[in-house]
Amino acid sequence: MDTGTGVAQLVCQIFPxxxxxxxxxxVKTRLVLKAFDVIKNECLEYDAxxxxxxxxLMSFQKTTTNSGHQTTCTAGH
Structure with missing residues (x-):
């Protein structure tokens, strides 16, 4: 069972x-790129x-994986 599968099943009972x-x-790369797109297009609003x-958001840095074959983002925490 993947990590988080149980949580997804529980949440699905409330939010089908x-x-x-x-x-x-x-998946991480796609999520980060979508976040950058949302921010770039000024579609992100939150309390100042x-x-x-x-x-x-300012701590994210573009790096490569340990193998050096893929680009990834880290936040150092």
């Missing part, structure tokens, strides 16, 4: 529209007092 997915470097979110 939940779509579970297997996390992988490719959420300094921790601002700091987190």
């Amino acid at each position: 529209g939940v779509i579970a997915f297997s996390y992988s470097p490719e 007092g959420w300094n921790d979110l601002t700091q987190l």
